[in-house]
Amino acid sequence: MVQEGGTAEGLSLPRLAHPTRTTGRWGDHLYRLLIRAAALALLVLVLGLVIVMIRAALPSIRTFGWRFPFTSTWDPVAQRFGALPLIYGTIVSSVLALLIAVPLGIGAAVYLSEVAPPWIRPPISFLVEMLAAVPSVVYGLWGIFVLAPWLRTQVQPALGSTLGFLPLFQGPPYGVGMLAAGLILAIMVVPFIIAVSREVLLAVPNEQREAALALGATRWETTRLAVLRYARSGLIGAILLGLGRALGETMAVTMVIGNRPEISASLFAPGYTMAGMIANEFTEATSDLYLSALVEVGLLLFVVTVIVNTLARLLVWSMGGAVKEVRE
Amino acid sequence: MWTNVPVRRMLRLALLGLASLLLAVGFAPGAVSAQMLMNGAGATFPYPIYSKWFDEYTKVDPSARFNYQSIGSGGGIRQITERTVDFGASDGPMTDELLRKAPGELLHIPTVLGAVVATYNLPGDPKLRFTSDLLAEIFLGKITKWNDPRIVAVNPGVALPDRPIIVVHRSDGSGTTYIWVDYLSKVSKEWEQKVGRGTSVNWPVGLGGKGNEGVSGQVKSTPGAIGYVELAYAIKNNLPAPMVRNQAGKFVEPSIQSTTAAAAGAAKNMPSDFRVSLTNPPGEDVYPIASFTWLLVYKDQPDQVKGQALVKFLWWAIHDGQKYTSDLLYAPLPPQVVSQIEAKLKQITYQGKPLLAAH
Numbered sequence: 001m002v003q004e005g006g007t008a009e010g011l012s013l014p015r016l017a018h019p020t021r022t023t024g025r026w027g028d029h030l031y032r033l034l035i036r037a038a039a040l041a042l043l044v045l046v047l048g049l050v051i052v053m054i055r056a057a058l059p060s061i062r063t064f065g066w067r068f069p070f071t072s073t074w075d076p077v078a079q080r081f082g083a084l085p086l087i088y089g090t091i092v093s094s095v096l097a098l099l100i101a102v103p104l105g106i107g108a109a110v111y112l113s114e115v116a117p118p119w120i121r122p123p124i125s126f127l128v129e130m131l132a133a134v135p136s137v138v139y140g141l142w143g144i145f146v147l148a149p150w151l152r153t154q155v156q157p158a159l160g161s162t163l164g165f166l167p168l169f170q171g172p173p174y175g176v177g178m179l180a181a182g183l184i185l186a187i188m189v190v191p192f193i194i195a196v197s198r199e200v201l202l203a204v205p206n207e208q209r210e211a212a213l214a215l216g217a218t219r220w221e222t223t224r225l226a227v228l229r230y231a232r233s234g235l236i237g238a239i240l241l242g243l244g245r246a247l248g249e250t251m252a253v254t255m256v257i258g259n260r261p262e263i264s265a266s267l268f269a270p271g272y273t274m275a276g277m278i279a280n281e282f283t284e285a286t287s288d289l290y291l292s293a294l295v296e297v298g299l300l301l302f303v304v305t306v307i308v309n310t311l312a313r314l315l316v317w318s319m320g321g322a323v324k325e326v327r328e
Numbered sequence: 329m330w331t332n333v334p335v336r337r338m339l340r341l342a343l344l345g346l347a348s349l350l351l352a353v354g355f356a357p358g359a360v361s362a363q364m365l366m367n368g369a370g371a372t373f374p375y376p377i378y379s380k381w382f383d384e385y386t387k388v389d390p391s392a393r394f395n396y397q398s399i400g401s402g403g404g405i406r407q408i409t410e411r412t413v414d415f416g417a418s419d420g421p422m423t424d425e426l427l428r429k430a431p432g433e434l435l436h437i438p439t440v441l442g443a444v445v446a447t448y449n450l451p452g453d454p455k456l457r458f459t460s461d462l463l464a465e466i467f468l469g470k471i472t473k474w475n476d477p478r479i480v481a482v483n484p485g486v487a488l489p490d491r492p493i494i495v496v497h498r499s500d501g502s503g504t505t506y507i508w509v510d511y512l513s514k515v516s517k518e519w520e521q522k523v524g525r526g527t528s529v530n531w532p533v534g535l536g537g538k539g540n541e542g543v544s545g546q547v548k549s550t551p552g553a554i555g556y557v558e559l560a561y562a563i564k565n566n567l568p569a570p571m572v573r574n575q576a577g578k579f580v581e582p583s584i585q586s587t588t589a590a591a592a593g594a595a596k597n598m599p600s601d602f603r604v605s606l607t608n609p610p611g612e613d614v615y616p617i618a619s620f621t622w623l624l625v626y627k628d629q630p631d632q633v634k635g636q637a638l639v640k641f642l643w644w645a646i647h648d649g650q651k652y653t654s655d656l657l658y659a660p661l662p663p664q665v666v667s668q669i670e671a672k673l674k675q676i677t678y679q680g681k682p683l684l685a686a687h
Contacts, residue, residue, distance in 0.1 A: 075530035076501075077523065149549055172492055175550060176535060259499035259536025270535050276499075280538060283400030284501025284527045286426065 050302070057296035059289055068293075069300060074261045076281075081293040083300055085261040089178070089271035090304065093253060094246040096182030096267070097189055102239055104186070105193030109238075112194070113201035114223050125198070132191035140255035143184045148175035148256055151183075156268055167265040174258060179267040181257040185249060189242035196241055200234030201227055233316045240312050247305050250275040274301040366634055366641075369397040370404020370417025371503055372539075373558060374621045376656050377440055378417070381649050385641055388648075392637045401503045401527060408434065408624045414634055416624035419503015420527055421603035433627040435676065436602045437642055437669060438620035440650075441659035443587040444507045445569040445617070447562045448554040449547050450474065454486045457571040457579050460608070460616070464516035466493060466554060468523075469533035474552065489552075496546045496555030499536025501527040507619040508556045511607035559587070560657035574616040575608050586615035587659035595664035602672070618659070625676065632678045639676050639683045646670070 054061075060068065064081065071082025108128075112121055152175030159169045204227045212226035228235070250273075258270020259280065274297050285291045368378075375398040382394040399407075401418040408416030409430045416434075419442075427434055446458055459482055465471045471478060475488040498505045506527045513520040523529050537543040540561045547553045548565060559582050562569045571579040580586050593611030594604055608616045623642065629635025646669050650660040661669070674684050 073530065076528040077526040077530065144545055145549065152550070172494075174494060174535060176546070254499065254538055255542065259538070260531075260534070272536075280500040280536070281528055284402035286402040286405060286527065290528075 050299075053295055053299045053302070057292050057299050060292035060296040063289060064293075064296075068296060072261070072263065074277075076285075076287075076290055079287065079289050081290075083274070083297050085263050086272055086274045086277050086297060087300065087304065088263050089181075089257065089261075090247060090273040090275070090301070093178060093181040093185055093257065093271065093273060094243060096178065097185030097246045098239065098243055100182065100186035101189040101193055101242055105190045105238070105242070106197055106235060108190075108194045109197030109201055110223060110228070112198050114219075114227065125195075128191045128194050131187075132195065136188065136249060136252040137255075139184055139188055140252040143180060143252060143256040144176075147183060148180050151175045151177075151180055155179075160268070168267050171264070171266040171268040173268055174270060176256050176258045176270060177268050178257065178264075178271045181253045181271065181273075182267070184252050184256055185246045188249060188252060189246050192245060193238050193242045196238035197231075197235055200231045200238065203234070204230050236312060236316050240309060243308060243312070244305065247301070247308065248275055250279045254279060274298070274304075364391060364634060364637060365393045365395055366415070366638060367395050367397075367413045368404075368415040368417060368623075369399050369407045369413045370624070371401045371419045371621055372398040373419050373442055373503055374417060374440060374658070376560075377653060377658050380652050380656060381641075381645055384649070384652065385644060388644060389637070389640065392641060394641075400501065401506075402501060404624065408626075411630075414625075414638060417621065418624060419619065419621050420506035421605075421622065422624070430626075434624050435627050435672060436622040436624060437646075437672065438591075438602050438661060438665065439623055439645060440621055440653050441587050441591055441606070441618055441661065442504075442507070442621060443559040443582045443590075443615055443618040443659065444504055444511075444556050445559050445562050445582045446554060446572065447544065447547055447557055447567040447569060449549075449551055449567070450489065450491075451551055452487070452489075453568070454483075454488070455568065455570070456483050456486060457573070458482065459573045460511075460515035463572070464512050464519050467495060467497075467512060467532070467534070468516070468519060469495070491552040494550055494553040495531075495534030496537055496543050496550070496553050497531050497534045498540075498543060498556075499538050502539075503527065503619075503621065504540060504556065504558055505529065507607060507617060510605050510619075511617045514605075514608045559583075563657055572616055574614055575610055576612050576614075578612060580613060580615045582615045582617070584654055584657070584659045586613055587618045588662050590614040590616070590618040591620065591659075591665055592662035595662060595668070598665065598668055600672075602669070627676055628680075629676060629678045629683065632683070635676070635678045636683045639673055642673055643670070643684065646673075 060081065064071070068081070069083050069087060071080075072084045073080050073082050074085070075081070112124060116124070152173050156169075156173035156175070156179070160173065163169045208226040208230055209222055212222040217225060253273050254276035257273060257276065259272055259276065260270040261272045261277070262269070264271070278294050278298055278301075281290075282294055285294055375396070378396055382396065385392060385394070396417070397403075401420055404413075404416035404418050405422055405426060407413045409426070411431065418436075421436060422434065446463055448456065450456075456479075462471070462478060462482060465478070472493055474491045474493055480486075480488055506525065509519070509523065509525050509529055512523075513525050523532065535546060537546040537555070540557045543555045544557050544561045544565045544567060547555045547557075548567060557567070559569060561567075569582045571581050573579050589611060590606050590609050593609040593614050594606050598604060602620065602622065604620070606619050625638060625642070629638065646661060646666050650666075653660045674682055676683050
């Protein structure tokens with residue numbers, strides 16, 4: 001961006017007609033070249049990834065065609081593969097995670113930025129960052145040895161007896177299953193939502209809050225109207241970040257979801273995710289069609305992620321205004 | 329602290345010193361060049377015993393070093409076919425189709441035996457025993473409760489609770505699964521038609537756990553669960569390893585002796601390429617759910633020095649190496665099979681000449 005000088009002289013930088021240093025120009029050129037190369041490299045990487053995956057998935061695409069994302073059988077012996085239960089499992093576990101994590105995360109972020117006394121902010125932020133740094137496998141282990149037994153002995157029987165008329169809470173309590181996966185994902189996603197939302201909310205200029213208060217708004221109304229509405233696209237960016245992690249999370253989910261490629265209305269039933277299926281079966285997939293089917297599942301995961309992200313961006317765009325960049 | 333110039337200078341000096349030390353060590357003459365490295369990859373089940381062997385073998389031949397990656401039987405088969413490793417390892421024998429894809433003739437060398445047990449978790453720890461029909465029907469989902477009359481009939485006098493049976497199987501492809509479904513396919517026509525054999529199958533019922541650890545962890549924490557794991561995992565996790573009725577009609581406890589007996593029973597009709605399934609063999613005291621695990625090597629070795637070292641190692645493994653098996657809860661090869669393997673090892677050549685001099 002070229003800024004006009006403060007005085008009325010009108011000297012504009014940086015394109016001087018007579019550069020004072022004859023050797024200075026190539027540095028700028030090199031810099032521009034390197035920056036462009038870095039940006040292009042990323043694009044090339046993503047395109048290359050997609051192309052290689054499509055090539056590896058071709059045998060499966062040719063064999064199963066468009067039916068692949070809509071069939072339910074996964075039979076390596078009969079060499080028949082269909083990814084529908086995997087797509088269902090991935091989406092349902094991620095949506096369940098978000099349903100729990102978003103109110104929790106945004107609520108915590110609002111508390112940290114609006115309500116909490118300033119001395120609380122550093123220790124809680126530190127704890128949140130520690131939560132985000134815990135490796136997925138550790139969450140998975142905790143899930144198997146603590147969460148799943150607790151669900152099986154306390155939570156699922158309680159839910160089953162009180163809300164058992166809903167198809168959501170029917171079936172025997174295994175402990176592991178969609179509910180456990182959703183809960184673990186929620187715990188893994190919450191720190192990201194809190195961290196980014198807190199930054200976004202803190203970035204809202206104080207004038208907004210002061211204006212609302214001056215007009216007689218209550219504390220909650222100020223937060224809702226002045227702060228949250230202003231930071232809306234940033235908050236959606238935070239939620240998208242969390243969703244991205246939830247969709248791709250492999251280890252923790254595969255340890256608690258029960259690993260059964262079946263679609264069921266109940267949250268107590270076991271399920272399977274795309275990432276989990278690939279991680280579990282890739283090393284032992286001996287036949288070419290089997291391998292290629294797994295790569296196609298990877299491709300589908302990529303497509304699902306892109307679709308979900310695009311829908312979310314459209315949502316932000318439709319809610320008015322250009323998409324504001326999320327301040328990291 | 330970082331802006332303090334004397335401190336920065338000291339740190340820079342320290343880093344320089346460390347770098348030159350590492351360089352000096354890296355270029356140390358002699359010791360590195362005299363060793364040769366043999367790379368292998370494959371099955372996870374025998375990884376503990378192979379690690380022990382590689383470690384012990386350096387005392388026999390210090391110049392031979394081995395590097396083994398336990399990436400799974402499928403990975404091992406793929407890598408040896410592409411010749412990226414010197415030897416592969418698999419819990420399940422290669423099919424004819426896969427063998428045809430290899431650029432040379434691949435040999436299956438049995439190394440140790442493993443048994444798969446049907447472990448379960450019931451309150452009160454009752455000692456149960458199973459027949460082949462029971463196991464097939466449970467895993468097909470046709471018997472759903474522990475106090476089903478069919479289970480009670482096989483276990484007279486044992487108090488069985490009115491609980492649903494929660495089946496646990498492997499979510500990842502595995503040689504353990506192959507042994508299990510191979511056994512079920514042999515003892516149940518319905519299983520063979522409906523599900524079949526493979527390292528991964530379309531399970532009619534059950535939850536999936538990742539690895540032997542996942543299955544044993546799941547069974548241990550879920551009352552009413554039943555799953556299949558390698559004998560070593562059941563013993564280490566204090567899970568029951570119930571008796572199973574073999575083809576001769578006798579209920580046999582899974583143990584190192586009964587597993588080795590399974591191979592001895594099959595030794596009489598052993599195919600020359602050792603690609604045999606040991607499940608449900610004939611014999612009185614055999615445990616019916618056991619199998620070899622194999623090392624895959626090319627009959628014609630591409631490198632003479634490495635080939636000779638490899639064959640010498642294999643010879644050691646089937647003789648002296650067997651004494652390390654029991655501690656790690658693997659079953660050793662029976663003597664009848666060892667002599668058959670010896671004949672096979674003598675057939676490994678380099679450019680037509682056998683690598684093993686008269687032993």
